[in-house]
Each structure stands twice: as structure tokens, then as C-alpha cells.
Amino acid sequence: MSNKMKCADFRTDAEITWCPGCPNHMILESCRRALVSLKKQGIKNFAMTTGIGCHGKIFDYLDIAGVYGLHGRAIPTAVGMKLGDPKLNVIAFAGDGDTYSEGMEHFIHACKNNPDMTLIVHDNRVFSLTTGQATPTSQKGYRTKAEPSGALKPINPIHIALASGATFVARCNARDIDHTQNVIEEAIKHEGFSFVEILQDCLIFNTEVNTRDDKMYKIKAMGYKKALDTAQEFTYDGEKIPIGIFYKEKREVLK
């Protein structure tokens, strides 16, 4: 497809159809600013891929090359792009249901194999585009039309990523645009598999987990064992929420 998008700084002229006030707007802005900043630093050749869900719409709103993939499959599509053209800086956008339900096999193997790419998970802890079912990070007891008796215990993706060997693990708060921008820049610069989970509210479904900013506190990259402990502080059921880079490591990448 040719490029009609003449809007500056990675914007497109596609109509944005996220709900008004949705933190996806903020994630888009953080990413866009990160790309502008990286471009100024001489980093280019960006390519993206997305899963299917509310997050996926970002494909139409960012003017970079890419593939709007299948639900759960943003990671393998991204790995394929990187193997096809190793010069690309590939960013995969995915949702929480997308990555941790249908795509979990890819998530764990990306952590293990360390392809040089960035995964950004828009984690709103609910399947929104299909009207509110529970995802693997929905809180225990979350009642939905599909599970009237409530969801079971959630998983901890940060812990899974660390245990599976991810070489860059971070969590962001969608509302904190500057911090998210910085973490995304770091993630893209990191050589290897960078996992950035962005906590975001959904204003329509599963709103009981929203606005937890007061529980969040900033962290800096730490040693592996400490990172594992820190990851346990937030088990997707309340408590303190560490935000920032948990862990960074240099390791052989998939080629």
C-alpha cells in the first residue's frame, strides 16, 4: 500500500474510534513521541504489528509500515518481520487477552528466544471489544456475562516474563505519558526482546480496577532476584503497584 499519510510526526489522518477519554489515546501519544525522539537520535526503520482488540486500532493511527495481524499472533508476525528484514525496529502492540490467553505460547517463547523486538501490551484487564469478558489479568471474582460466578485467580505476566528469560521487562501507567514514552524509547533501543506492559483503565468494562494511581510507585532496573520479588508485589489483585523497568540483561538474540 502506498503512503497517503502526509500528517507530520507519525500521525495519520484516519478517524480515531477509541472511546472518548480512553487511555489508548495516551498510549498512542507516548509511542508517537517516543518515535519522534528516536528519529531525532538517528534511529529509524520502524515497523509495527498488532493483534486484534481495542489496542489494535493503533495500527491505523501510527504512520509506520506494518501488519495488522490476527488475535494473539502479534508476536510471531513481528518475529517473522525481524527475520525477514533484520534492519527493522519492530514493535508489536497487543492486548492482555490477546497476549496472555490466545498468544501465551508466543509470549513465553519470545522471552526464551530473545528476538530483537519490542512488545507493548495494552493491559486493561478485560476483553472490551467483545463486551467485557474476563482476561487472564482480570481480578479474582470479576463477574461477567460469560462467567457469572466470577473469574478465577489472575496470572502475573511480569513474573512469567522474568521466569521465561525476557531480557527487558517493564510496566507503565498509561496516564503517565512522559514516563511511558521514556520506557518505550529504552525498550526499542534494547537489543533483544523488550516487554512493556502498560496498565490502562477501560472506562466501560471492568471499571472496578480503575484509577489505582495512588498505589503506584516508580522503580529502577534491578538484579534478577530482586526483580522477581518486586514483580510479586502486584499480583493483579490490589496492593502496591511498581511502575518502571524491572530488569534488563544483554543476551544472544534470535537471528
Added chain:
Amino acid sequence: MVLQRFKYMLFILKIKMRLNILIGGKAGQGINAVSQITAKTLIKQGYFVFNYRDYPSIIRGGHNFNVLSISDKKISSHESRMDGIIALDENTKKIHKAELKKEGFIIDYNEFKHLGINLNVALSGALVKILGLDKNAFFNEVKKSIGKSALKAAQQGYDKHEQIYKLKKLNNKLDYMNGSQAVAQGAINSRIDLYFAYPMTPATGVLHELAAKQSKLSFKVHQPESEIAVANMALGASFTGAKTMVGTSGGGFDLMGEALSFQGMSELPLVVYLASRAGPGTGVPTYSMQSDLDIALRSGHGEFPRVVIAPGDPKEAVEKANECFYLANKFDSLAVLLSDKHIAESEFSITRKINKILPVRSCRRYKASSYEHDKYGITTEDPKLAVKNADARVKRYDAMKKECKKFEMIKIHGKKNSKNLIIGWGSTKGAILDAIEDLDYKFLQVLYMKPLSDDIKKEMLKAKKIILIENNVTGQLGRLIREKTGIKISNRILKYNSRPFTSDELRERLR
């Protein structure tokens, strides 16, 4: 001595010499080494061979056997009656004795029990002596494929038996190749950039073949976590302009279904090698059947273009793999190369000929999408655009159909003027060709399963008697032909015990 002279005379009188040797033993004993060394010696001496491999899903133990079929004329099948048995264990004698012809010979592992690991070399030595093949050619082959250390065993085997046949050197220039090597060669000829596969019998041969050659020929092979990852990675790679192929068998192909449909919308070129085996489910995993034509034609939701091409032997597999790459990349389409265990793992002698290679175009994309999209790649739900895009997909298929006419979509074999028409496809080709050799039959081999050639109906209308031959339960090609031509073929020879046809059993049924 009397027997020996008798057989020698027979060869001189007979138009076509044909021998079938069964080599059996436990998995891990090295029966493949016996047929490999002997077959390569035979090939160098100008003989045509076909080697059938029969093994259960067991790593060590059980019962495996090969049938090495030998001739002075072109053959591409094995027979059910044996001229000789090479037994690496007691079981082989017990199971196969009934298949041995009256004057047939047995080479028994008990004769060389002390040899241990080199037992199979000694058995090949004995076989080479019995066949009356050139000793030096055999010794060179042993040196090359096993090493000098095995020569003593080769000599011991050679000395142990009396010569029965006299296979003199012939002038044929031949190569020895299985279907997996052929598919890999076709991909290499097409200048493949990336091959993705998850291990699954009988497609794994191509994965191993390409993996071994990747660094020398500068393409990449990657084994991801599942066939779902395989297909999606391939589309990601294809997006960058890389020429990409994936390989699998039925179960893995099912897992790829959604991605194949994604191909239809994104128009990222993709070649899929589908080597089928006996299903449904895990089925009879190390055996062969032609039961996956239906999924090759229809897998993936929605309506989108594709070609499905089914070669009938390794030589065709080299060419048709190249045609798959050519068509997929020219028409941004899905191309399925449909084969099965019988072609993938059987070894064929093929005449040396340099194929014409079609150039494969490569194109990098800007925005590709699994959503319906506008011309810039931006998501749309506009009904007018939905119709426009659907019509464009049909148009693309029409253009591809036209292009396919440049290639051999069908082949006519046998007696060209016969009113008796056999229709078949894929791996049954070899057994059919050998079965109808001097019978009054014309054989129409279908290579392009989609699009289907218009010439099929013309040939059917010319025939008095039509027989459908397939290695499946429901006659899938028969149904496809009926859908396309309105003609039902009620005379069918279908075999579905998960074993391929032998040429003699088919001949009996056609006579």
C-alpha cells in the same frame, strides 16, 4: 548353478527386468543404510530403482522394512511379491516369508552375527554379490557413505553368497532423490529466503534438508513454537519481501487455517508445503494417504484465491514447488504444494535434466492488514469497499487461472488413443504408470487441483470407460471433478488401509 543360468537367460529374453528386495529389521538397526548403499551402487551402474519405506511410529525396536525395486527401465513403484528378503531379525522372516517368490533368496542376519554395527554393510555386500553388480563400484560407495572401516564387513558379505543375477553396467545417467529433497530443491531454485516449520512427519524431511543447506546458500530456516507461529511468522517475513515457505502435515495445516485466511485478506504471498499422512486425528502417522485434498482446497474462512498443485514424483516436485513460488508471489496469493508420505519419503531414480527455473518476484509492503482495508491499508467497514475488494480478489484469481494455463496442469500417460481412461493424482502416479505399461489404458494425471484444467472434461467425454484411482476413502478428486464437470465417476479403485498401491495389485485390478 542351474538356477543361476536359468535366471540369467530370463533377463536376456525379458523386455523389462524387475526385482523387488525386501529389507527388514527393528527400528535403529540400519535397514535404510542397506537400501541406500545398494541403491546408490545400482544408480551408478545405470539401473532404475524405487525404494519404499514402511515404518511404525517407534524410535527403537518394532518392525521396519524397505522394498527396493530394481529395473533396467524406468520404474516408480514397488511390488508386493519379493525376489529376495534381507532379514536383520527373526521377525522379518516370519512376517514376510509369504511374500517371497518360490525361487526367491534370503540373506539372513545369522550369517553375520559377529559383525555388530557393520551388519548392514555385510548384508549389502551379500546382496551386491547376488545381483552380480560391479564390486568396485560397491566398495567405493561403502567408503564414501560409511568409511574405510566398513570395507572388511563389505568383503565378508560379498564372499559369503553366490552370484545369482548378472546386472551389467548400463548407460543411463541417473540421480537418486526422495520427495523431500525435491521440494527443498524447488524452494532453493526459487531463491527461498525463509523456511518455517514445526516438526511433523512426513513434512520434516524438507525442514532437515533445508536446515542443512541454509548457511551455504544464505537463506534461513526457523523452527518456532507451533504451526500457528509458523504461519504467522511466515506472513510477517513475507511482508518484508522475503520469499517464504512453510511446511507441515494435516494436523499442523489445520492449526495454520486462520493464518491462511489472513493471507487471503493481507495478500502477503505464501507457499505452504502440505505432506499428508493417514488421518483423521493423529491417525496412522508414519503412513501415507491422499485424504487432505479437501482441506488443501478449502482451509481458511472467507473467500480468497489460491492454487493447489500436487506433484506425482520428485522430478515434478522440483518444478511444481517453483511454480508455487512463482504464482504466489506474482499474484500475492496462497499456493499449496500438496504431497504425501509416499512421495516425501520414497526414493526415486530420476533422469538428470536441468529444469527451467521461473524467476520469483519479491515485493515489500507498507501496510498489510487482516481487516478489510482501503487502498492505503487503513481499516474499513464500508460496504461499497467490501464489495470492491471482494471483486478484486475474484479478479486476481481469474488472472492467476489464466497464468496457470502456461504450465502442465494435467499430464496424459499410457496409450494416447485408448478409450479406457484412468484419472488419478499425486503419489498414485508411480504405481499406475507401472501397472498399465502394456495394458489398454490412457492415464490422466491431475497436477493442478485448483484451478482445475478444462481439458479434464474434454478427455472424459472422449472416453468409454473411466476409472478413478485414489488413496483415500471418499474419492476426493472424483468429487472435485463432479463439482466442476457434472460427471460422476462411479468406477473407482480406492485404497485406504494407509498403505500406498503396489503396481502389481493395481495391475490385477485393471486387467
